[in-house]
Amino acid sequence: MSRLECIECGDSYPSDEARYTCSCGGLLEVIYESIPSRSDFSGPLGVWRYSSVLPIDTAGSVTLDEGGTPLYDADKLSREIGVDVHVKHEGMNPTGSFKDRGMTVGVSKAIELGIDRVACASTGNTSAALAAYGAAADIPAVVLLPQDKVALGKVAQALMHGATLVELDGNFDECLSIVRELAEDGFFYVLNSVNPYRLEGQKTIAFEVLEQLNWEVPDVTVLPVGNAGNISAIYKGYRELRRAGIIDEIPRMVGVQAEGASPLASAVKKGGPLEPFDDPETKATAIRIGDPVNAPKARIAIEETDGEALYVSDDDLLETQLQLARLEGIGVEPASATSVAGVKRLKEEGWLDGDEKVVCVATGHLLKDPDAALAATDDPLQADASTEAVREVLK
Ligand SMILES: *Cc1c(COP(=O)(O)O)cnc(C)c1O
Ligand SMILES: [Zn+2]
Numbered sequence: 001m002s003r004l005e006c007i008e009c010g011d012s013y014p015s016d017e018a019r020y021t022c023s024c025g026g027l028l029e030v031i032y033e034s035i036p037s038r039s040d041f042s043g044p045l046g047v048w049r050y051s052s053v054l055p056i057d058t059a060g061s062v063t064l065d066e067g068g069t070p071l072y073d074a075d076k077l078s079r080e081i082g083v084d085v086h087v088k089h090e091g092m093n094p095t096g097s098f099k100d101r102g103m104t105v106g107v108s109k110a111i112e113l114g115i116d117r118v119a120c121a122s123t124g125n126t127s128a129a130l131a132a133y134g135a136a137a138d139i140p141a142v143v144l145l146p147q148d149k150v151a152l153g154k155v156a157q158a159l160m161h162g163a164t165l166v167e168l169d170g171n172f173d174e175c176l177s178i179v180r181e182l183a184e185d186g187f188f189y190v191l192n193s194v195n196p197y198r199l200e201g202q203k204t205i206a207f208e209v210l211e212q213l214n215w216e217v218p219d220v221t222v223l224p225v226g227n228a229g230n231i232s233a234i235y236k237g238y239r240e241l242r243r244a245g246i247i248d249e250i251p252r253m254v255g256v257q258a259e260g261a262s263p264l265a266s267a268v269k270k271g272g273p274l275e276p277f278d279d280p281e282t283k284a285t286a287i288r289i290g291d292p293v294n295a296p297k298a299r300i301a302i303e304e305t306d307g308e309a310l311y312v313s314d315d316d317l318l319e320t321q322l323q324l325a326r327l328e329g330i331g332v333e334p335a336s337a338t339s340v341a342g343v344k345r346l347k348e349e350g351w352l353d354g355d356e357k358v359v360c361v362a363t364g365h366l367l368k369d370p371d372a373a374l375a376a377t378d379d380p381l382q383a384d385a386s387t388e389a390v391r392e393v394l395k
Contacts, residue, residue: 002055004028062137066100071212091365099129105201107133119188121175124154131161144175151369193229206237219356224338225255226287228298235301253307256342258282262311286335312341331366
C-alpha cells in the first residue's frame with residue numbers, strides 16, 4: 001500500500017489519481033506503509049526484483065527487462081585517479097539509459113490509471129525510453145524536444161519506436177513547462193521525472209548497487225545531474241533500505257553538472273535559492289537543463305548526506321569519456337562521464353581522500369551520441385584494397 005506525500009507541507013494524496021505535484025506546488029513522493037526485508041526481493045537482478053517496494057499492483061505488466069546492469073570495478077581508472085571507483089553502467093538498459101527503469105514503472109502506472117496517452121519533454125533519453133515503453137504497452141506517446149539539441153541516436157530511437165515527435169524552437173526547460181501545462185488540462189499523462197512514479201523505478205539503482213557490493217555500503221555515490229530526478233531517486237532507495245534496517249548508513253550523494261548548465265551546483269555552493277540558467281549550454285546534451293525540477297529533492301539528498309554538488313567543464317567531461325572508453329572499455333555518452341570527471345575534481349580538491357569506495361553512475365550508452373564520439377577521435381586510416389597497402393598503413 002502506498003500514497004503520495006508532499007515533501008514541503010506533508011499533505012497526502014491517494015495513489016489512484018493522476019497527480020504530479022501538491023496543491024501547494026511542492027513535489028510529491030511515494031510513501032509505503034510497510035517496510036521491506038531482504039527476503040522480499042526475489043527474481044533476477046533488475047527493477048521488478050524489488051516489486052515489494054514499487055507502487056504497482058500488476059508488477060512487471062510493462063517490461064523490457066530493465067535494470068540488472070553491470071557494476072564494473074574500474075581498476076585502471078581507480079589507480080589513475082587515486083580513488084576506488086566502481087562504475088554502474090546504466091547504458092546497458094534496453095534503450096541504453098537509466099530512463100528505462102523509470103519508464104517501466106511509470107508506464108505501468110499509466111496503464112493502471114487508465115491513461116490513454118503519455119508524454120514527456122526530453123533532452124533525448126527520456127523520449128527514447130518513453131517511445132519504447134509506449135510501444136510495448138500499446139499506448140500512444142508524444143515527445144517534445146529542443147530542436148537540434150538532441151543526440152542522433154536518441155531521435156532515431158524515438159522515431160523508430162513510433163512516438164510522435166514535436167521539435168520546438170526552445171530549450172528543454174521550455175519544452176517541459178509546455179508539457180506540464182498541457183498535462184494540467186488533461187491532454188496527456190506526463191512521464192518526466194516530476195512524476196513521482198518514475199523515480200520509484202530509478203531508486204532500484206541503489207538496491208542493485210548494494211546487492212552487487214554484497215550489502216557493503218559505498219562511501220560516496222556520484223552521478224550526473226540534469227533535472228535532478230535520478231539523484232533524488234537513488235537517495236530515496238538508500239533511505240528505504242536504511243528504514244528497513246537492511247543498511248545502517250547512506251553514502252554521501254554527489255551531483256555533477258556541466259559548467260554551462262550548473263544551477264544546482266551554484267545554489268549548493270552559495271547556500272541560497274536556486275537561480276535558473278536561462279541559456280544552459282553544454283556538449284553533454286542529456287544534462288543541458290537550466291531549471292531542474294527536482295532540485296528541492298536533490299538538495300535534501302545532498303544536505304542530509306553531507307554530499308556535494310559541483311560542475312565540470314565540457315573539456316574535462318569529454319576527456320573523461322575518452323578515458324573510460326580507452327582505459328576500461330566502458331562506452332558512455334558525454335553526460336555520463338561527468339560523474340567520473342567529478343570524482344577527479346573532488347580528489348584534486350581534497351574532498352575525497354583516496355580511501356573511499358565510490359560508485360559512479362554512468363547514465364547512458366556511447367552509441368547514443370555518435371557525433372560526439374566521432375568529434376572526439378581521429379578519422380580511420382585509409383588504404384587501397386590490397387594486402388600490401390594495409391601492411392603499409394599499419395606500419
Ligand atoms: C536524463 C539523463 C541525465 C540526468 O538525469 P536527471 O535525473 O535529469 O538528473 C544524465 N545523464 C543521462 C545520459 C541522461 O539521460
Ligand atoms: Zn504541499
